[in-house]
Amino acid sequence: MKTPAKKRTAAELAAAVLWCALTLGTDRLFFRYDWRTPAFFVYKALFLVLAFGLVHGAVTLVQKLRAGDKFARRWVAWTLPYLAVNLVILLIVWPGIWGNDDLAVLYLARTLQPNSWQHFLTSGAFILSLMFVPMPGGVVLVQNLLISGIVGCFAATAQDLAEKRLTRPVRPAWFALVYLPFLLPPVLMHTQQPFRTTWSTWTELFLVFMLVAMYLRGTKLNKKELAAIVMLGTLAASWRSECVYYLAAIPVLLALLCARRLLRPLAVHDMRQPPGPHYKIWEGKRVPNGIYIQTEYHGKLIRKIVCNGDERWFIGSNCAVTFLSMDDCMAAIDRL
Known part of the structure; x- marks a missing residue:
């Protein structure tokens, strides 16, 4: 028997609120903040949003796996091997590969203070990661989970696109080639480094991947995909000043999508069609x-x-x- 959507959402929200309440105790393992500051309420609100998203995503993933969703199964199948490799390396270099700048961000994160030199987004990523896993290695662990999920998405999408666009079937083992650039030693070591460049580079890479995948898919964008493009583009442009060109690239991209009628509502109606039956x-x-x-x-x-x-x-x-x-x-x- 399926649970109604509203009840499921309410249960997920309740779980997120409970998780947020539990962090008030687990935060003592790392943080030394004053809860009366505005930063405390801001970060707890952000944590609540992320916790709800994580719970909702996990429930949705389980439902899709039970329903036999091909993409969900492929994503899990490609994510887990790469995650296993990263976790073994993280175990060897625990708690990760840290530099002086990263330690400075970590030190200020204990009191919920941002580090302006490494950008406030890096401080936010550190603080929120530490609320999930309250130990210095928790930042690198969360980073490994996210990167492994992104690489799994690359491979699953490649397999999905090949199945839909190619006339001849391709053996699934061939898509393991997607792993190759991400198994190079510099990439694996970079994954264990909580640098600002690690977070910003993977954000930029995932944005470019989404654009290419949407182009190859050839179907119309929905509101969620458009919001993801704008959000990732804003993060990529903000995290490092070298990527500021994305602020100009995103409007150009949206114009191109409208011209190709891949962006709704322009994707639905062809205004050049003369009226008639x-x-x-x-x-x-x-x-x-x-x-x-x-x-x-x-x-x-x-x-x-x-x-x-x-x-x-x-x-x-x-x-x-x-x-x-x-x-x-x-x-x-x-x-x-």
Whole structure:
């Protein structure tokens, strides 16, 4: 029996609040802050948001694995081996490879103070990581988990795109080649270093990966993907001054997406189509009085039908159950 979405969200929020309350005790293992300062409430609020996201993500992942979602299974299958390699190396060099600048950030993090030289984002990443794992090595451990998840996403996406775009099937073992650049000794050692460059480089790399993957996928962007692009681009541009060009690149990118009609709402309507009984040209053919515009979301096809100006969305081929918008359709898929 499936739990209703609202009850599940409430349970996840309650778990996040409980986790945040527990940190009031575990923080004593590392922090020496004054809880009456504004910084305390700011970081606890951020921790609550991250804790809720982590709990929600874990529950969603388990549901997808039980439902047999291909991408979720591939992501786990590719993430765990690379994570195992990183954890073995971290165990050898525990608590990580630290430099003087990193130790300065760590020292100020104990009292929730930012380090301006290494950027306040680095201090924020340190403080929030230490609230999850309250020991100096906790920063590097959280860093290893995030990087391993990103590399697993690279491999899973490559396998997913190859399956959809290539006519001949490719053996899954070939996608282990994605590991090669990330198994080079300099990369593995860099993963154990809590430098600002480590956090900013992987943020930038993940942003570029998302853009390339979305381009190759060829389907329309949704609100979550657009928000992820803007957020990652802002972080990449802010974390290091060398990446400030992203502030100019993001508007140009959005303009290109609009021109290619991959960004909604411009992705839905073709304004060059003259009015008449035919709503849109689809693959070179005029569709009389209606059209199916399809995209893909979590492995499910979403189609749109337009009939006499009335628009409805449905999942797969089940046109008996329709939705008023694509967002409602995506929400229904999330509840599956």
